[in-house]
Amino acid sequence: MGHTRARRRKNPVAWGVLVAVAGLVALPVASLVAIALGGDTEVWPHLAAYVLPTAVRETALLLAGIALLTGTIGVGTAWLVTGHDFPGRDTLLVLLPLPLAFPTYIVAYVYADTLDFLGPVQTGFRALTGFRSPADYWFPEVRSLGGAVVVMSLVLYPYVYLAVRAMLQTQSAAVVEAARLLGAGSVRLACDVTLPLARPALAAGLALVLMESLNDIGATEYLGVRTLTLSIFTTWLNRGSLAGAAQIACVLLIVVAGLIALERAGRRGRSFSSGDDLRHVSRVRLHGWRGLLAALLCALPVLLGFVLPFAFLLHEVLSRGLLAGLDPALVRAAATTVGLAAAATVATLALGFGTVIAARLIRRPGTAPLTAAAGLGYAVPGTVLALGLLSPLIAVDGVLDAASRALWGTGVGLLLAGSGAALVIAYTVRFMAIATGFSQAGLARVPTDLDDAARSLGAATPAVIGTVHLPLLRPALAGAALLVFVDCLKELPATLLLRPLNVETLSTHLYQFASRGSFEEGALAALLIVAVGLLPVARMVRLSDDLDRARPLA
Template sequence: MIAGRGRRSASFALRRLRPRHPLAWGLLVAVAALVLTPVASLVAIGSRGDPELWPHLAAYVLPDAVATTLMLLAGVAALTTLIGVGTAWLVAVHDFPGRGLVTWLLPLPLAFPTYIVAYVYADTLDTLGPVQGALRGLLGITVPAGSLLPEVRSLGGAVVVMSLVLYPYVYLAMRAMLQARSAALTEAARLLGAGGFRIARAITLPMARPALAAGLALVLMETLNDIGATEYLGVRTLTLAVFTTWLNRGSLAGAAQIACVMLVAVAALIALERHARRGRSVAASSADSRACRRVPLAGRAGALALLACLVPVGLGFAVPFVFLLREVFTRGLLVGFDPDLVRHAGSTVMLAGGATVLTLALGFGVAFAARLIRRRRAGALLGAAGLGYAVPGTVLALGLLGPLVAVDEAIGSVVRALTGHGAGLLLAGSAAAVTIAYTIRFLAIATGFAQAALARLPVDLDDAAASVGARPRRVVAAVHLPLVRPALLGAALLVFVDCLKELPATLLLRPLNTETLATYVYQFATRGSFEEGALAALLIVLVGLVPVIRMVRLSDDLDPDAPLA
């Protein structure tokens, strides 16, 4: 009786405690407002319009840009699905010589930004490049009389190049789902007389559809965000239209109107991804924890499977990596490198490091806050805080400009009233603007890692601590942080490297006379001398390999038979 009364009193105390988290509510509201403010600002700027420029944009810019963007998205979606699902199926369902090696190699192209791979292939496969030069030598052609290969600087070239870099998003999601498929369902289907193809079509692939939708959503978001590869390859997408309308035409309102069209495209992608996952959640049966045995492939079948996995790795990682290494050594960039590169690398580390710290603090902070509150509205605010990743960098930069200038003007008014002198622009056009843009864009990574890590901790831990009077900050410091430290490290690596590679937002918001490694490489590419920036590109890739290898280890932990785990 006394124990029952104690439980009831503890439960009553917890019910009284949970709604009273003003700091947690304040953090959730503030972070959600930070993410949504650029979008609201963008819509406000676009609604004011540019009466002189808009008719021209609507008649001559938007139709081609929308059509090109849709074709690019469709092509990249189709090719990444083919490569990602095909390779995931081979390594998760079959066993063949070299499978353990390619399992680790297949995600490596994620270490490359799309624009660097585009620069490499545009130079390598150019009419006067080494590949076509070798072909002319083999064919006995002494004078170049046109291209012997399909043009890389085209929509088709952009589809292939971007797919070679982005397919690992689909591969990792599909592999995780396929290697966790239930043996009971497969055996039951075989007992009913179903063959391998029928099982794949009716059971395995439909169950993996949510993973495919999630992977494709990331691929298409990255495709929509790209500006370096599409500009260099001559593909006039909506992202590039925003960039040129703002900087070349000097029309902020016109750029905002095009950006609003991009927001509609982003909303459509999110809606499609959620529709694909709706009602299709898959849970493994606790009664059958066995994983399906892999089907062995030997002889010619095994060799073909290995080749099918090595081709995308070779084209998406090995060829660009070897190209960069060759340029670095043949041009003596390690010995006589540009002294400014050290300064630019320092700027890159400073910006990426500051944004990583801020992103982790806010991301894990709002995840802890939502866990403390445990209300549906808190979950909605947490979801809003993660929407920044869906906003392309160009659109985000454009939407941030107005709020940053407004804050600067407010600070200037206060300083002017106190001192009689203006304060100038403190946020807009400064390192703070770039840091804020990085934080908003990659906050979803931190919140995702935090939610996944906290979901593994029993809520009873929080309740027990609250019942003995422990304050939330004490619970976080003594219980949560030590247990989620691996997730913190993983999120930090991914956020840091994504900041390192981010090009559109950095181009538009960076301070004057400030370059990052990404913009440094971009400047060489726009001048037609990308090879001179090979060392900076190689630095980006080498740093990017760290989180990619970590992701491979995490995904490999799901595979009990992985030989390299």
């Protein structure tokens, strides 16, 4: 047995898989740095003087505002529904995560069109009051930094809500009961016990929120916020400066690294452990106005982040008759989206699962950095990823074209960079973290003794993977596949920059309508994206309910 283990630790194929996948994820970053360093030296002074000050300031203010608002909403709602009983609580448990089904850019399009001067809200207000022009009254400007903070927070707060609620569900009842015996009321209990214990979950949730905020380009562009991500996009496409865009992207990567460091600092020295006490904390019953206020506070984020945008889209689809005669362009975009997302899902699961299996076969601490590196793509915004992938893909295309001409006398052109393959690769690199995370969580429940037992019966490595690992990991891989597919469906920045000419996905199809000021015409595409986005949210709600039922009340 010892000889078998030693031989597996030296498995060259497993090491090759780990190094190759980690290299694939690191390649865009390395390429980006090379482009930035090799650019014209005159570009950086211009960027530092005229582009970066505004971009850095607006990005910092946007992130700070979103962190404050999503943290307040997420922690507050999680604390209310987990520790209290009030009217509508059970329904709100299902509804609170639903805004995650919306990409930020769709909600931004909805609120911008609804709250603009010519939108239904201000038009109705003027009809009621007799006002005629914006000079006659004040109305909040949604196309602003503050508007972007509010709109994006309404979509992203469930990341914090789900993380904090999961921690509160596993919190030991004994700790809370001891505090109550010492006379702590609900507010003091929350401030002195619950929230300090929730700090790791809050840090993890806010890290996801801020990563998603940095990745956004549709909402910030539409609402007029000049972030670093948007500056990369405009510097590359509008000003034709690839090196300048790469230099801004390097600044953005520094911001991402800072966020990761802050997230780890927020979790340091803290534990999610609930100890041996598996009981739920008994919920406090809120009566009268307190119960109604709790229900209202939990219902508002759902109303503003899901119900109103969904109702707007449904109204536009029905009132414009978009279901009566389907636009052929929409059908093509939907088919393209499904094909690209499916291909990327298969590639992501294969590489993510392969990475985790390779680390298990080797069983050495040295594999941990490589496995972690394979999941870092999610921290890289889609715009940065697209920029970093372009040069390597063109270089590979050049080699393939030269080889094709030498062998068959005809070139293949931009086989990767000029086709959907570029998008599949970008999606795979960006969402690899989902596949590796789910696979690691699933394999952690499979004892290595099962591997050794199968080998002692003569099973080779492929047989062990096929008969032991894959069957036991099927639920985890199914969950990962669902999340990856939906994230590919919603991804806008990388898709905008890497899609082939005259090829549209649902997200870019919708983006084109919004760019022309006719977002309502793309309401059906938006509704399709949201409908598919509801699938993983429903699964998260079910898992949360299962955890609730698994632990008795104190």
